[in-house]
Amino acid sequence: MAKNIAAIGDSESIKGFCAIGIDIYPCENVEDCPHLLRNIADSDNYAVIFLTEELFDSVEKERSRYEEKLTPAIIPVPGVKGNTGTGLKRLSSFVEQAVGSDIIFND
Amino acid sequence: MAIMNVNPTRMQLTKLKKQLTTAVRGHKMLKDKRDELMRQFLDLVKENRELREKIEKELSDCNAHFVNASAVMSKQALDASLMSPKQQVTIDVDSHNIMSVETPVFTAGTRTNDKGDIFPYGFAFTSFELDDAVMSLEKLLPDLIKLAQIEKSCEMMSAEIEKTRRRVNSLEHVMIPRYQETIKYISMKLEENDRSSRTRLMKVKDMLLDKAHNYSAH
Numbered sequence: 344m345a346k347n348i349a350a351i352g353d354s355e356s357i358k359g360f361c362a363i364g365i366d367i368y369p370c371e372n373v374e375d376c377p378h379l380l381r382n383i384a385d386s387d388n389y390a391v392i393f394l395t396e397e398l399f400d401s402v403e404k405e406r407s408r409y410e411e412k413l414t415p416a417i418i419p420v421p422g423v424k425g426n427t428g429t430g431l432k433r434l435s436s437f438v439e440q441a442v443g444s445d446i447i448f449n450d
Numbered sequence: 451m452a453i454m455n456v457n458p459t460r461m462q463l464t465k466l467k468k469q470l471t472t473a474v475r476g477h478k479m480l481k482d483k484r485d486e487l488m489r490q491f492l493d494l495v496k497e498n499r500e501l502r503e504k505i506e507k508e509l510s511d512c513n514a515h516f517v518n519a520s521a522v523m524s525k526q527a528l529d530a531s532l533m534s535p536k537q538q539v540t541i542d543v544d545s546h547n548i549m550s551v552e553t554p555v556f557t558a559g560t561r562t563n564d565k566g567d568i569f570p571y572g573f574a575f576t577s578f579e580l581d582d583a584v585m586s587l588e589k590l591l592p593d594l595i596k597l598a599q600i601e602k603s604c605e606m607m608s609a610e611i612e613k614t615r616r617r618v619n620s621l622e623h624v625m626i627p628r629y630q631e632t633i634k635y636i637s638m639k640l641e642e643n644d645r646s647s648r649t650r651l652m653k654v655k656d657m658l659l660d661k662a663h664n665y666s667a668h
Contacts (some may be wrong), residue, residue, distance in 0.1 A: 345540040345559070348595070358529065359516050362570055362584045363591055364560065389543040390556060393596040410609065412544055413554045418604035420594075421506050423513045430502050434495065437604050441491055441611040447499070448501035 346414065349383055350378065352395030356422035360393070374403045380417075390414045395422035396429040410446050453632045458639035467638070470629040477621040481489045487549050491607045505597055508590050515583030522577045531571035531580065538562055541595065549608045553603035559596045643664045 349366070350360040353370040361367045368383060372373045372378050376398045383389060384405070399419040406417050410431045435448040456462045520528050525638045538561040571585060 345542055348539050348541060355516075356513070356557065358532050359512060359583060359587050361535055362534050363531045363588045364539040390543050390554070393594070393598075403472055410605060413545055413552060413602075416554065416556075416598045416605075418598045418601055423514075423517070426506050426510060428505065431499070434498055434502065434601075434604070437608040438495055441488065441608040441615075443615075447492070447495055 344413070346390035347388055348391045348393070349389045350393040350420075351379060351383070351417075352393075352398060352420075352422050356395050356424075357393075373398060376421060377402050377405045380409075384409055384415050384417070387414075390416065392417050393420045394418070395420060395426045397422055397424065399429055452628070453635050454628060456632060456636070458636045459641065461473055461634045463633065463640070464485065466629055466633050468570045470626065470633065473621055473625050473629060476651065477618060477626060480614055480618045480621065483549055484611060487551070487607060487611050487614065490548055491604065491611060494600060494604055494607065498597070498604055501593060501597050501600065505590065505593055508586065508593075512583055512587045512590065515579055515586060517575050519579035519583055522579060527575065531576050532584075534570055536570045548603070548607065549610075551607055553606055554599055556595050557651070 348365045349368060350357040350365050351370050352366045353371055354367075357367045357369065362431055366389070367381055368449050370379050376394075378395070383392060394417060396419045399417075409417060419433065420428070421427070421430070431448065435445045438447050439445045454466075456466070540559045540561070542557040542559065544555040544557065546555045547553075569581065571580075573581070590639075
């Protein structure tokens with residue numbers, strides 16, 4: 344079962360991905376993102392969806408629908424505006440969920 | 451701890467004892483599952499963290515290259531160079547079972563076999579900054595896919611650990627004590643009944659003897 348990779352974000356951040364063979368979906372408005380993400384994720388063509396960090400926080404409800412499924416994996420990446428720390432924050436929330444308190448990132 | 455609402459009968463007692471053994475065995479197994487999941491999860495999280503820090507750094511370098519490229523090229527030319535990719539990344543999705551959690555395994559493939567064949571444009575009218583940007587992004591791709599795989603695994607495992615932890619706790623602190631209390635309650639009740647019927651019988655025997663022979667046993 345061959346699937347592709349998608350990237351959603353503002354066009355400045357993701358146009359590089361296009362050159363290396365990732366399908367890009369420009370999304371300039373935060374409000375459009377949930378709808379776009381749902382369309383892409385439900386089409387079942389993508390194993391991995393990269394989202395820029397600015398958009399990542401705005402689609403929490405949509406993301407939770409795909410949490411238990413094997414694909415797509417929805418992964419935040421820093422956009423052109425710089426790193427907001429969302430990725431590491433997400434990681435520490437996993438640890439907190441599993442262990443009960445964050446024992447890895449609180450140093 | 452409240453006891454269960456049951457009749458204090460021998461049948462209930464046997465049933466509860468059986469349930470208690472099952473609960474204890476289940477608790478032990480779930481605890482082992484939780485511990486093993488936790489061990490693997492923590493390893494994975496550490497790997498995830500290192501990979502993410504590396505990728506975030508390199509991705510910002512890539513973005514810097516792109517910004518440089520867009521400084522020397524017009525926006526239209528830049529977009530035109532990038533928008534018709536030669537390559538297409540495909541991913542084979544497999545699953546890997548870690549303590550009954552199905553985690554994904556991504557294997558990346560490309561449309562053409564030539565790894566160097568990534569530049570979707572001619573070199574004549576583009577800046578070398580763009581070449582750098584595309585090349586460093588291409589180098590980053592395997593790591594990006596690995597990050598996706600590990601991060602998804604972490605996500606699924608943390609949900610499973612939470613579930614297992616809750617189950618272990620509810621067995622340990624609610625179910626098993628409740629069973630034990632109820633079993634204790636029933637066996638005490640049965641012993642009490644036993645004693646009371648014994649004394650009643652002795653009393654009756656006394657009364658009968660007294661009546662028949664005018665004779666007392668004591």
